[in-house]
Amino acid sequence: MEKIIVRGGKRLKGRVKVHGAKNAVLPIIAASILASRGEILIREVPLLEDVKTISKLLNSLGVPAELGEETVRINAEQVDSTEAPYDLVRKMRASFLVMGPLLARKKHARIPLPGGCAIGSRPIDQHLKGFEAMGAEFEIGQGFIEGRVPDRLRGARIYLDVASVGATENIMMAAALAEGRTIIENAACEPEIVDLANFINAMGGNVRGAGTDTIRIEGVDILRGTEYSVIPDRIEAGTYMVAAAITRGEVFVEGAITDHLNPLIAKLREMGVHVLEGENGVHVRAEGSLKPVDVKTLPYPGFPTDMQSQMMALLLTADGNSMLTETVFENRFMHVEEMKRMGAKMKIDGRSVLIEGGHPLSGAQVKSTDLRAGAALVLAGLVAEGTTEVTELRHIDRGYVGLVEKMKALGADIERVTVEEDAEKPSVQHSYA
Numbered sequence: 001m002e003k004i005i006v007r008g009g010k011r012l013k014g015r016v017k018v019h020g021a022k023n024a025v026l027p028i029i030a031a032s033i034l035a036s037r038g039e040i041l042i043r044e045v046p047l048l049e050d051v052k053t054i055s056k057l058l059n060s061l062g063v064p065a066e067l068g069e070e071t072v073r074i075n076a077e078q079v080d081s082t083e084a085p086y087d088l089v090r091k092m093r094a095s096f097l098v099m100g101p102l103l104a105r106k107k108h109a110r111i112p113l114p115g116g117c118a119i120g121s122r123p124i125d126q127h128l129k130g131f132e133a134m135g136a137e138f139e140i141g142q143g144f145i146e147g148r149v150p151d152r153l154r155g156a157r158i159y160l161d162v163a164s165v166g167a168t169e170n171i172m173m174a175a176a177l178a179e180g181r182t183i184i185e186n187a188a189c190e191p192e193i194v195d196l197a198n199f200i201n202a203m204g205g206n207v208r209g210a211g212t213d214t215i216r217i218e219g220v221d222i223l224r225g226t227e228y229s230v231i232p233d234r235i236e237a238g239t240y241m242v243a244a245a246i247t248r249g250e251v252f253v254e255g256a257i258t259d260h261l262n263p264l265i266a267k268l269r270e271m272g273v274h275v276l277e278g279e280n281g282v283h284v285r286a287e288g289s290l291k292p293v294d295v296k297t298l299p300y301p302g303f304p305t306d307m308q309s310q311m312m313a314l315l316l317t318a319d320g321n322s323m324l325t326e327t328v329f330e331n332r333f334m335h336v337e338e339m340k341r342m343g344a345k346m347k348i349d350g351r352s353v354l355i356e357g358g359h360p361l362s363g364a365q366v367k368s369t370d371l372r373a374g375a376a377l378v379l380a381g382l383v384a385e386g387t388t389e390v391t392e393l394r395h396i397d398r399g400y401v402g403l404v405e406k407m408k409a410l411g412a413d414i415e416r417v418t419v420e421e422d423a424e425k426p427s428v429q430h431s432y433a
């Protein structure tokens, strides 16, 4: 079993560089299936477990996707299979993003139903509604969803009932090769949607309006290989910004695009954290007591749900009570019980948590319940008295490259160890680049 061991009490100081965005690179790799001519080279690729999974998924479709040092090289001139293996899809919900590209390119896809996960039921009805409006037909059985396009996908006007990131991406990818114009209304506006649109356009597509709630896509007959660099990960950046604030430290987060981080920056400033927006990153400094604030997660440009648990850890160190409300996912408070094991005083009331700040945290054995929860427990461990041991690291590995190494370089007392289930002493194992 692997664990992250953190001994709290160090003030983080220094500079940390952000990797490419997980939530941008996953749809971009899926969209590569659309390019029937030439090769694709994607740069600034974070070598995360999720990236390995989606690359394997492409390989299983007969599309070579070769990982290099922060790159992926993909050749989708041939797509041999339209069936996604269960073993890969169950690891990662973003696997469902191959549905749109396969329907557009091959008029058929058979994908295991992604199912629920630790943060909620996560339905796919909005994806399907969009594909159906474009002429696809679906059958569900034996845990699979099978889509067929009798002729060619046709452009359509699609209003999303919820501004779903995945549905917007999936429909955008399908529409890129459809006949005619597709208009997505109430589209998600996340920076990762803009990055995907830019990538589709770099392949020769015609997507306009990404980043607003109305996206127009003129379908084209063919998309071609290209070179493309992925945007920096705003959630990884935010996690290190919180690491600086929670330890009352001083950190320059290199590569962070501050425009993508406005809601977090606003909340940190409201708490009394000094945030200085620079050209190539953001400088964060905190000292002494911080004010409590209320936070509500919302689709972009609101406060990101993927920063909710990290913010919760920070609010535990504020001087007074804060209210944190989760509106994006129905069940994203699994980390609350783990944090309580560390002495956190919190009370869940429906979709909100009342956080009593200012009580000292103490080290404990805790487990990651999803990837951001895992990061949040590490953050809590940085300020807890004594030693915190975080397990279930597979979650953290889905979304953070070198979390331990980066924190250590900033001065944290942290290590990743492998322990035999019944061994008395852990042996230190250096992980991940």
Ligand SMILES: CC(=O)N[C@H]1[C@@H](OP(=O)(O)OP(=O)(O)OC[C@H]2O[C@@H](n3ccc(=O)[nH]c3=O)[C@H](O)[C@@H]2O)O[C@H](CO)[C@@H](O)[C@@H]1O
Pocket: 022, 023, 024, 026, 093, 094, 120, 121, 122, 123, 124, 125, 126, 127, 128, 162, 163, 164, 165, 166, 167, 188, 192, 299, 305, 306, 328, 329, 330
């Ligand atoms: C790989 C990736 O990019 N993951 C991100 C993406 O997930 P993902 O794309 O799965 O998230 P969505 O934006 O689709 O989900 C938002 C809400 O919409 C609901 N919904 C979604 C689709 C649908 O067909 N029907 C429906 O009701 C979901 O249950 C959820 O309550 O956006 C989330 C919200 O910012 C982030 O937390 C995830 O990190």
Ligand SMILES: C=C(OP(=O)(O)O)C(=O)O
Pocket: 023, 093, 094, 119, 306, 371, 372, 399
């Ligand atoms: C919830 C997340 O990712 P996913 O949608 O891939 O589960 C996340 O990145 O925090």
